[in-house]
Amino acid sequence: MVKKIPIGPYHPVLEEPEFFELHVEGERVVGIDITIGWSHRGIELLSEHKTWDQVPFLVERVCGICSCSHPFAYVKAVEDCAGIEVPLRAQYIRLIVAELERLHSHLLWTGLAGHFIGYNTVFMWAWKYREPVLDILEAVTGNRNHYAMLRVGGVRRDLPESEVPMVLERLDELEKNNELLTKAIVDDPVIHARTKGVGVFDRKMCRLYGALGPTARAGGYDVDARRDHPIDAYDKVDFDVILCENGDVFDKAVVRQLENFEAIKIIRQCLKQMEPGEIATEVHEIPPGEGLGIYEAPRGEVLHYIRSDGGNMPLRHKIRAPSFNNILTNEVSVVGETVADAGLITAAVDPCYSCTERVGIVDRGDGGRWVASEGDLIRMSQERTEKIRKELQGNRRNG
Amino acid sequence: MSLAMKALKKSPWVFHVNTGACNNCDIEILDCLTPRFDLERFGILLVGSIRHADVLLVTGPVTRNCLPRIKRLYEQAPKPIKVVALGACGCRCGIFKDGYNIIGPLDKHIPVDAYIPGCPPKPEAIIMGVVKLLGTL
Numbered sequence: 001m002v003k004k005i006p007i008g009p010y011h012p013v014l015e016e017p018e019f020f021e022l023h024v025e026g027e028r029v030v031g032i033d034i035t036i037g038w039s040h041r042g043i044e045l046l047s048e049h050k051t052w053d054q055v056p057f058l059v060e061r062v063c064g065i066c067s068c069s070h071p072f073a074y075v076k077a078v079e080d081c082a083g084i085e086v087p088l089r090a091q092y093i094r095l096i097v098a099e100l101e102r103l104h105s106h107l108l109w110t111g112l113a114g115h116f117i118g119y120n121t122v123f124m125w126a127w128k129y130r131e132p133v134l135d136i137l138e139a140v141t142g143n144r145n146h147y148a149m150l151r152v153g154g155v156r157r158d159l160p161e162s163e164v165p166m167v168l169e170r171l172d173e174l175e176k177n178n179e180l181l182t183k184a185i186v187d188d189p190v191i192h193a194r195t196k197g198v199g200v201f202d203r204k205m206c207r208l209y210g211a212l213g214p215t216a217r218a219g220g221y222d223v224d225a226r227r228d229h230p231i232d233a234y235d236k237v238d239f240d241v242i243l244c245e246n247g248d249v250f251d252k253a254v255v256r257q258l259e260n261f262e263a264i265k266i267i268r269q270c271l272k273q274m275e276p277g278e279i280a281t282e283v284h285e286i287p288p289g290e291g292l293g294i295y296e297a298p299r300g301e302v303l304h305y306i307r308s309d310g311g312n313m314p315l316r317h318k319i320r321a322p323s324f325n326n327i328l329t330n331e332v333s334v335v336g337e338t339v340a341d342a343g344l345i346t347a348a349v350d351p352c353y354s355c356t357e358r359v360g361i362v363d364r365g366d367g368g369r370w371v372a373s374e375g376d377l378i379r380m381s382q383e384r385t386e387k388i389r390k391e392l393q394g395n396r397r398n399g
Numbered sequence: 400m401s402l403a404m405k406a407l408k409k410s411p412w413v414f415h416v417n418t419g420a421c422n423n424c425d426i427e428i429l430d431c432l433t434p435r436f437d438l439e440r441f442g443i444l445l446v447g448s449i450r451h452a453d454v455l456l457v458t459g460p461v462t463r464n465c466l467p468r469i470k471r472l473y474e475q476a477p478k479p480i481k482v483v484a485l486g487a488c489g490c491r492c493g494i495f496k497d498g499y500n501i502i503g504p505l506d507k508h509i510p511v512d513a514y515i516p517g518c519p520p521k522p523e524a525i526i527m528g529v530v531k532l533l534g535t536l
């Protein structure tokens with residue numbers, strides 16, 4: 001008998017509210033229904049009523065975590081349309097802010113994933129290590145989030161030389177901590193048991209569903225817009241694209257953790273290669289035409305398209321965010337898993353929604369309904385971890 | 400001061416709703432609970448169900464889809480409940496004011512007790528807002 005478990009649309013943690021309906025048979029998930037669009041604010045239309053220079057402030061509020069990625073893609077689209085050259089120093093500053101954003105986003109995810117499987121220590125650690133990144137961002141851009149750093153033609157603020165030693169010091173600290181965290185995740189037998197082989201989304205499926213970012217790279221699908229369509233100084237820095245092959249939750253965590261090291265590497269190179277100079281070119285008008293901007297956000301490739309009629313506002317502005325593709329991958333990766341794992345798997349693509357505030361189980365057969373509190377999914381997940389931990393300890397004692 | 404208020408003041412439990420926020424406010428709320436700021440040491444706890452909550456913390460400019468839900472949440476909440484509007488969006492719809500899908504701000508639909516402006520408010524500001532709210536009880 002198939003039962004339906006509606007999850008959402010609210011959850012105290014992340015991202016826009018989403019609504020998932022799990023179809024379950026006993027413990028097994030046999031299907032999933034996804035509804036998104038709860039926080040539809042009509043940003044594209046709003047942006048068509050703002051001037052070219054106001055739009056970055058709007059698009060950085062598309063998503064609070066990607067508040068550099070969206071403006072980045074947008075300014076690239078406008079620069080593409082108008083053929084604007086960006087000064088080299090501005091290019092490097094853009095990269096630094098963008099990669100700092102990747103660091104904070106990935107650490108945030110690691111923490112939440114730890115929380116879902118009942119490792120609150122990982123949650124607290126990861127968020128503690130994330131604070132120095134926000135400190136750097138505050139020192140460099142003036143705000144912890146929503147940096148308002150990018151503008152058409154360059155950046156708004158220079159990176160003062162006096163901040164560089166502090167940034168480097170914090171990065172060293174972070175690298176050490178990230179290593180610790182990565183080791184803790186990779187070596188932990190309970191995390192292995194909970195995440196390996198769970199929610200597999202392999203390469204073939206990634207292709208089929210157009211998965212992006214770490215979700216795709218964990219499955220061995222080699223896409224990375226930073227390398228495939230290098231914008232700004234990305235072709236002047238050296239970094240690796242992290243690939244795994246199994247596409248399970250474990251690999252998704254590993255990809256993100258290892259990408260943190262690459263991000264640190266990129267920031268260090270930028271700081272080293274940067275030379276004093278202009279930080280923005282004056283832009284007087286955007287000629288009629290169209291432009292496309294692609295950037296690899298922490299969650300995958302984000303795409304902005306703009307069309308101009310030569311006026312002071314975009315005629316059309318189209319945004320495609322990576323989560324749109326990635327959310328759909330749940331359709332495959334959740335099916336066949338247990339309900340206790342479902343929360344973790346859907347969280348692994350990083351619109352984590354598993355802290356849904358309300359879970360109700362609808363019994364299709366007799367129409368009965370059980371409404372449970374939001375914590376249930378997490379609790380089930382945490383209980384499962386506890387069980388595995390006990391089993392492992394038992395094995396060790398017996399063996 | 401009633402007994403309920405006295406108890407509420409010692410350990411306010413918070414239920415958090417996102418009504419179409421860009422989720423940065425939500426992240427800053429979470430940030431308040433993690434080691435650097437650690438609001439939990441004051442007894443402030445994020446709870447998963449509105450029925451356990453003393454404070455309803457609302458972020459976002461209230462989209463059309465969310466309005467019935469936030470109204471229902473307010474009705475379901477055990478009274479007395481304190482409503483806090485967080486962020487520029489929660490207070491005055493912020494940058495999304497003119498959006499066609501926005502029917503906020505929040506105080507048009509449910510009574511609000513405290514406003515914490517900022518985009519997003521820093522964790523320090525959130526803590527100050529909560530402390531001020533507790534001070535008025």
Ligand code: SF4
Pocket residue numbers: 061064419420421422423424458459485486487488489493494517518519520
């Ligand atoms: S106030 Fe700012 S940070 Fe908060 S939800 Fe609104 S746009 Fe996002």
